[in-house]
Amino acid sequence: MNEQERPNVVQATSEEYPLAALKSTVAFPHNRLALPVGREKTIRAFEEAMMRPDRLLIIGTQFSPDIDDPQPKDIYTSATLAEVLTMHRQQDSTLQILVRGISRMTIDEFLDTEPFLRVRATQAAETHPKGPQSDALVRHATNLFERYAQLNRRFSVEDINSVIALKTAQRLSDTLAAHLVTDIEQQQELLSTLDSLERLEKICVIMGNEIEILELEKTIRNRVHSQVDRSQKEFYLREQLRAIQEELGMEASSEADEARLKLKEKQLPPAAATKVLKEIDRLERTPAQSAEIAVMRSYIDWMLALPWNERTEDRFNLEETRKILDNDHYGLEGIKERIIEFLAVRQLRIQATKRGAAFKNESQGQILCLIGPPGVGKTSLGQSIADALGRKFARISLGGVGDEAEIRGHRRTYVGALPGRIIQSMKTVGVRNPVFLLDEIDKLSSEYRGDPAAALLEVLDPEQNSNFTDHYLELPFDLSEVFFICTGNVKFQIPRPLADRMDIIELPGYILEEKIQIGLRHLLPKVRHEHGLSQEQFKMQPSVMDHIVTEYTREAGVRSLERQLATICRKAALKVLEKPNTPVRITPKNLESYLGAPRYSSAPPLQRTQIGAAMGLAWTEMGGILLPVEVVTMVGKGDLQITGQLGDVMRESAQAALSYIRTRADELNIDPNFQDTTDLHIHLPENALSKDGPSAGITIAIALVSALTHRSVRNDVTMTGEITLLGSVLGVGGLKEKILAAHQAHIKTIILPAANKKDLAEIPAKIRQQVNFVLVDNMDQVLDQALLPPLPLTENEEARPDNLLLYQENIAGGRRTGQSKRDNEDLDSSSYQFSHPEHGDSARAETEEK
Incomplete structure (x- = not known):
């Protein structure tokens, strides 16, 4: 463990030595130290020492072990002169060194840093007092070490005996410092302490602290064992006590x-x-x-x-409910009135129940389903209903849920089993009659682990939910008093059995004026508050909201509008910090500096009439969109190419449109044998989006006729409708969303199937006043309304594209055959304007006549 009392036969022969800097080790005199060496500079230092006659070098310690290339400022000046006893090179090119400490040294000067550290050092002047005090301190230190060794049990008997054999404070202090102290700073402090008695006293203090810690650990360890033994003893005693109590009929609190x-x-x-x-x-x-x-x-x-009996008292006030809905949601008047009617019926049922009337089920008719594009306020409507009724509100998202156990829970035999999310939410709200929102119900998925849609049948069916059984509870739990509200984006993606159990209310989206008012009344104050801006620091002209809605957003809801407002507020917040005394003012002129160039144009999509290009309408789960259709003809053998990532239904619509044109070729002034010499290519732009459905039938037919007859399609008209082989135009769905998309694109004439006339009553009055609806029954009427007259040619003039374009531009501002004209006077809000070929241009009809 240490060098015995033999004298240090090796003496320093020079004041210049190579220096080996160690990361986390301190070498002490009179002790051997085994070192693994891997750093290049340290290896060079030991190799230099081996070439010296005396094999001496200085061993120092770094301030921080994280330094890989220590410089003079990184090394303690108190070091140890050591002799290299052995040096072996390992297979990984590292060295295994054995050194023996000789004496304390003080580094006076660093001579070189490359290729290794070289220093000038002198031997430190140590003092070794002797006498009774030294003998007493040595004896005390030896006794402490014996006690420490008994508690630590990591020293062998030989190690203990070798330490006890040391009788001088100098040797004993260095040996104990090398093998007991583990803290580098403490070791370095002991190395720099030159008085052996002072050094031994510090070691005694360190050993005393370590002995106290070890004794405390031993006490804790014994207590733990005692507690384990006591718990086992208590178990047996408890079992005996239970047996005695059963015999005597006694009970004990537990x-x-x-x-x-x-x-x-x-x-x-x-x-x-x-x-x-x-x-x-x-x-x-x-x-x-x-x-x-x-x-x-x-x-x-x-x-x-679980709330088996806890419930909240309903407080339904008609005026208060209207006020809450109006404050939380601008517009959606028809939707809000529908909800109020729903709540009124429910309140009358409660009153009738109190009078003694009996109903088959208390929850009958209490399941609403709000369907609409993202951002139209479906989730917030659920919260508003809860506020109006004074009920607690619970919400779970069903998007991506594919495990039946999410709804019904796990059976208790599984490790970590829990109830389903329905029961978990009931426990969270703490009442049995909350307003419960099931969000994104159209995005349920079915996997091998079960069908969550089937599990929801028991939750939403008024005939069954009074006995809803969760797998974990293994008992029926009454959900009949829960007011369930479901939300989704696409109605036809909801499983049919679920849809049959819900009262579906569709939220088609907001018109332009509603978005502007929502932005001014709700979103702007909310976003401004969230960004820490006051009304004095941030001001926006009302007209700016119109520009943001029309030029930077194109959606059915208002989420994109909120993101644009957040972008403005972030930039405004930075300006407020840069210039605290200057308020930020947003005007139409500086709007681009906050949001960049406008993303959408307020002009119609088609700037001029074109041959073979028609504008249709389509419905998506995000709302209505414009659907351009392009057709070109080429010399060929009658091939038909359809591109644009179209589905089977839309491809069949294109085939039906082409067949209709072939049967009417003579009447349309088209060569009946055009397919023998002409190839057709039908394309719907935006290839990245998949498209399907029958409502583009008449649009494809118009584009085909235009390309084959060289008649241009009006650029201010859009259309939707399904075509049959005989040329009839059938009704389509999603009409309101499509009309909103056309209105937002500033298109003023829309061709619609006459079968959809009944749906126009759902269109907002402002749009009905601004848009001309052309109702058609067959393709002849569509052709008359959508195509411009053929180009008039002289006997010697050819139908060249430049002549055609010139003619189109000349008639663009005047009256065109078959085109409906608009009256400029204001229209009554209760009427809508539409054209029908059978009743002339611009006929008006009151909604009461529908």
Whole structure:
């Protein structure tokens, strides 16, 4: 363990030495030290020492072990002169060194840093007092070490005996410092302490602290063993006591008794109370070390935490409800009135029940489903209904849920089993009659683990939800008083059995004026507050909102509008910090400096009439969109090419349109044999988007006729409708969303199937006043309304594209055959304007005549 009392036969022969800097080790005199060496500079230093006759070098320590290339400022000046005893090179090119410490040294000067550290050092002047005080301190240190060794038990008998054999403070202090002290700073402090008695006193203090810690650890360890033994003893005694109590009919207060008391206070339904009582009895009989006891405790806690009887009192006030809905949502007047009617019926049912009337099920008719594009306020409507009724609000998102256990829970036999999300939310709200929002119900998925849509049938069916059974509870839980509200984006993606159990309300989206008012009244104050801006610091002209809505957003909802406002507020916040005394003012002129160039143009999509290009309308789950159709003809053999990532239904519509044109070729002034010499290419731009559905039939037919007859399509008209082989135009769906998209694109004439005339009553009055609806029954009417007259040619003039374009530009501002004209006077809000070929141009009809 240490060098015995033999003298240091090696003496320093020079004041210049190579220096080996160690990361986390301090070398002490009179002790051997084995070192693995891997750094290049350190290896060079030891190699230099081996070439010296005396094999001497200085061993120092770095301030921080994280430094890989230590410089003079990184090394302690108190170091140790050492002799290299052995040096072996390992297979990985590192060295295994054995050195012996000789004496304390003080580094006076660093001579070189490359290729290794070279220093000038002198031997430190140590003092070694002798006498009774030294002998007493040595004896005290030896006794402390013996006690420390007994507690630590990492020293062998030989190590202990070798330390006890040391009789001088100098050797004893250096040996103990090298092998007991592990803190580098403490070791370095002991190395720099030149008085051996002072050094030994510091070591005695360190050993005393370590002995106290070791004794405390021993006490804790003994206490733990004692507690384990006591718990085993208590288990046997408890089992004996239970047996005695059973014999004497006595009872003792325990965890089971507390659970029984809670059960009595909770007043669960009879079946649930019986089940919980059985579990409590099992818990009482089960040993504390059993693995099942945690499962039983969890089950009892869940059963006692559920709201079996707790409920909130409804407060339905008609005027207050209207006020809440109006404050939270601008526009959507028809939707809000529908919700109020729904709530009114429910309130009358409650009043009738109090008078003694009986209903088949209390929850009958209480399941709403709000369908619409993202950002139109479906989720917030659910919160507003809860506020209007004074009920608590719960919400779960069903998007991507594909495991039936998410709805019905896991059976208790599984490790970590829990109830389903319905029961978990009921526990969270703490009442049995909350407003419960099931968000994104159209995005449920079905996997091998079960169908969550089928599990929801029991939740949403008024005939079954009074006995909803969760797998974890294994008991019916009454959901009949829950006001369920579902939301989704696409109605036809909701499983049919679920849709049959819900009252579906469609939210098509906001018109331009509604978006502007929502932005000014709701979004702007909200976003400004979230960004820490006051009204004095941030001001926006009302006209700016119009520009943001029309030039930077194109959506059915208002989420993109909120993001644009947030972008403006972020830039404004930076300007406020840069110039605190200058308020930020947003005007139409400086709007581009905040949002960049406008993303959308306020002009119609088609700037001029074109041959073979028609504008249709389509419905998506995000709302209505414009659907351009392009057709070109080429010399060929009658091939038909259809591109644009179209679905089967839309491809069949294109085939039907082409067949209709071939049967009417003579009437349309088209060569009946055009397919023998002409190839057709139908393309719908934006290839990245998949497209399908029958409503583009008449648009494709118009584009085909235009390309084959060289008649241009009006650029101020859009259309939608399904075509048949005989040329009839059939009705389509999603009409309101399509009309909103056309209105936002500033298109003023829309060709619609006459079968959709009944749907125009749902269009907002402002749009009905601004848009001319052309109702058609067959393709002849569509052709008359959508195509410009053929180009008039002289006998010697050819139908050249430049002549055609010139003619189109000449007639663009005047009256065109078959085109409906608009009256400029204001229209009554209760009427809408439409054209029908059978009644001339610009006929008006009142909604009451529908």
